[in-house]
Amino acid sequence: MSLGENVRRLRHEKGWTQDQLAERAGMRLQQISRIEKDDGDPRLSTLYKLTQGLECSPNSLLLEPQTDGREREPLLYILMDRLGELTAKQQSDLVPVLDRYCNACDMENAMSKTRRMFTGEE
Numbered sequence: 121m122s123l124g125e126n127v128r129r130l131r132h133e134k135g136w137t138q139d140q141l142a143e144r145a146g147m148r149l150q151q152i153s154r155i156e157k158d159d160g161d162p163r164l165s166t167l168y169k170l171t172q173g174l175e176c177s178p179n180s181l182l183l184e185p186q187t188d189g190r191e192r193e194p195l196l197y198i199l200m201d202r203l204g205e206l207t208a209k210q211q212s213d214l215v216p217v218l219d220r221y222c223n224a225c226d227m228e229n230a231m232s233k234t235r236r237m238f239t240g241e242e
Contacts, residue, residue, distance in 0.1 A: 121184050124158035130174045130181070131156075145173025177201045 121129070131141050138156070142149045147169055154160055155170070162170075171178055180201065203211065235241075 122158050123162070123182065124156045126181055126183075127152070127170060127174070128156045130176055134174070141173055145169045147173070177204065 127141075131138070136144075138152045139149050141147075142152045145152070147166070151162075151166070155162055155166070167178065167181065171181055174181065177200075203214070206214075
């Protein structure tokens with residue numbers, strides 16, 4: 121997904137017009153229009169204004185929303201952005217908790233798959 125497509129998608133998710141985004145980002149309407157059409161190569165200062173105006177992370181603005189083929193809830197993106205705002209210590213404190221949760225989910229999925237194999241439910 122291009123920068124323009126991401127800007128348009130994020131703006132639509134908020135229910136804003138191009139004019140509303142331009143006002144929130146401190147930009148001209150024509151700039152927003154050109155960016156959404158992928159016309160030109162915006163400067164870093166412009167990207168910063170867009171992240172501030174859209175209240176999003178640079179990753180949300182620049183990267184594909186679904187890079188691994190799995191659909192993610194918008195809430196997960198918001199939470200990931202919020203995790204990035206935590207201190208390094210707070211983030212490191214969360215790693216073991218999240219790792220244990222993911223391991224428990226993996227075990228549950230493996231047990232469920234094994235159960236289906238033995239009961240012939242596949």
